[in-house]
Amino acid sequence: MKSYLVNKYNYLIVGSGIIGMTIAYELLEKNKNLKIAIIDKEEDVAKHASGRNSGVLHAGFYYSADSLKAKFTVDGNKLMKQFCKNNNIFVNETEKIVVANNEIELKGIYELQKRAEVNGVQTSIIDEDEVCKIDSNIKTYKKALYSPTTASVDPIEVCLKLKEVLKLKDVEFYFNTSFKECHLEYEYMINASGAYADKIAKQFGLAQDYTMLPFKGIYLKYLENKTDIKTNIYPVPNLSNPFLGVHYTVTVDGSIKIGPTAIPAFWRENYKGLDNFNFSEMIEILYYEAKLFILNSFNFRDLAFSEVKNYSNKIFIQKAKNMVKKIGNNFKPIPAGIRAQLLNTKTNELIQDFVVEHTKDSTHILNAVSPAFTCSFAFAKYIVDEIDKNKKENK
Numbered sequence: 227m228k229s230y231l232v233n234k235y236n237y238l239i240v241g242s243g244i245i246g247m248t249i250a251y252e253l254l255e256k257n258k259n260l261k262i263a264i265i266d267k268e269e270d271v272a273k274h275a276s277g278r279n280s281g282v283l284h285a286g287f288y289y290s291a292d293s294l295k296a297k298f299t300v301d302g303n304k305l306m307k308q309f310c311k312n313n314n315i316f317v318n319e320t321e322k323i324v325v326a327n328n329e330i331e332l333k334g335i336y337e338l339q340k341r342a343e344v345n346g347v348q349t350s351i352i353d354e355d356e357v358c359k360i361d362s363n364i365k366t367y368k369k370a371l372y373s374p375t376t377a378s379v380d381p382i383e384v385c386l387k388l389k390e391v392l393k394l395k396d397v398e399f400y401f402n403t404s405f406k407e408c409h410l411e412y413e414y415m416i417n418a419s420g421a422y423a424d425k426i427a428k429q430f431g432l433a434q435d436y437t438m439l440p441f442k443g444i445y446l447k448y449l450e451n452k453t454d455i456k457t458n459i460y461p462v463p464n465l466s467n468p469f470l471g472v473h474y475t476v477t478v479d480g481s482i483k484i485g486p487t488a489i490p491a492f493w494r495e496n497y498k499g500l501d502n503f504n505f506s507e508m509i510e511i512l513y514y515e516a517k518l519f520i521l522n523s524f525n526f527r528d529l530a531f532s533e534v535k536n537y538s539n540k541i542f543i544q545k546a547k548n549m550v551k552k553i554g555n556n557f558k559p560i561p562a563g564i565r566a567q568l569l570n571t572k573t574n575e576l577i578q579d580f581v582v583e584h585t586k587d588s589t590h591i592l593n594a595v596s597p598a599f600t601c602s603f604a605f606a607k608y609i610v611d612e613i614d615k616n617k618k619e620n621k
């Protein structure tokens with residue numbers, strides 16, 4: 227029997243991205259009688275980060291061992307593949323090669339292999355001949371990192387299927403409903419509102435030292451021969467910032483895309499031109515970006531200069547060209563995404579890991595940055611346990 231009063235929900239989840247929906251899924255795995263409402267300010271699921279990403283199921287070798295990201299990527303990758311299998315969603319087992327350009331980046335390859343070993347991720351270091359057998363077009367300096375478990379999915383297809391599955395389990399979705407305008411009655415609230423998670427958390431007295439900074443991830447789709455690239459190809463990232471660098475993704479239909487960039491954006495949904503323009507957000511974000519620029523925290527100046535250059539397709543494409551022997555010039559823009567990146571306003575650092583805060587009857591997911599799509603099912607199990615603990619402590 228359902229444990230609800232009429233119109234009163236056990237849980238209100240704000241945000242129908244992958245995080246909000248996987249939390250609903252895992253809550254119901256633990257107790258199928260719960261009554262859950264999911265609200266979203268948009269007209270459907272996955273209108274923001276969850277539907278505007280690379281669709282890569284990461285393996286988990288980038289992250290330092292003590293992070294939540296490291297803890298959930300390996301299991302998250304397996305659980306997402308399982309969900310896809312159970313629901314007839316195609317997973318393209320693309321694998322992945324991380325390439326080096328020079329001696330310094332070669333050291334980065336060994337560092338990533340070390341992290342993979344600590345995190346229990348299956349990877350190996352391979353030489354140029356072995357790289358050539360996987361994809362003869364790839365260029366690397368001496369060695370590369372090979373990841374057999376990296377794969378691609380269509381993130382929108384995953385989210386739409388999850389909505390369908392949740393509806394069958396009696397979860398009620400309220401679209402075009404922002405948290406501010408929501409009049410539902412509920413016992414416990416879960417804030418999974420992505421780019422606006424800090425704003426909502428602040429209404430509960432949380433996230434006091436944080437604000438969200440948006441970074442725009444532009445993509446270009448390759449319009450020539452689909453077989454020019456056979457696997458996902460990534461550069462060695464700068465591990466001091468949370469972005470992985472412009473890479474090649476082989477998508478579910480075998481198309482090739484390059485991106486995403488990480489260009490500082492001026493408002494939270496600043497996807498293109500003046501779309502979703504928000505003046506007060508712009509003032510706030512410009513203030514923090516100017517501060518980071520002046521202080522040059524985490525080399526923000528270099529990041530900003532190098533990323534802004536990506537607005538030039540020529541420079542953007544050249545970055546991708548550096549990783550292969552031969553690729554054409556015919557690319558077209560496809561929808562961009564925005565990385566909602568949490569900034570600590572006291573230390574002026576970008577937060578690399580997921581952050582979770584609670585009040586006695588609410589839980590707030592702050593900084594669900596990449597690879598949160600990959601992690602989502604495993605992360606959601608953890609959140610459900612954290613909610614149980616929180617409730618017990620506040621009984």
Ligand SMILES: Cc1cc2nc3c(=O)[nH]c(=O)nc-3n(C[C@H](O)[C@H](O)[C@H](O)COP(=O)(O)OP(=O)(O)OC[C@H]3O[C@@H](n4cnc5c(N)ncnc54)[C@H](O)[C@@H]3O)c2cc1C
Nearest residue numbers: 241243245267276279280282405420443563597598599600
């Ligand atoms: C360019 C880019 C590339 C990425 N690539 C990958 C990748 O390859 N692999 C990977 O694992 N991860 C990747 N990620 C990360 C991944 O996409 C995100 O971590 C994940 O989608 C975050 O999910 P979410 O549910 O927290 O946020 P979202 O999907 O943004 O969902 C939040 C929802 O909350 C709603 N909302 C906001 N405010 C309110 C409000 N006030 N009231 C009601 N609703 C509200 C929004 O409309 C939205 O639907 C990438 C991200 C980006 C931007």
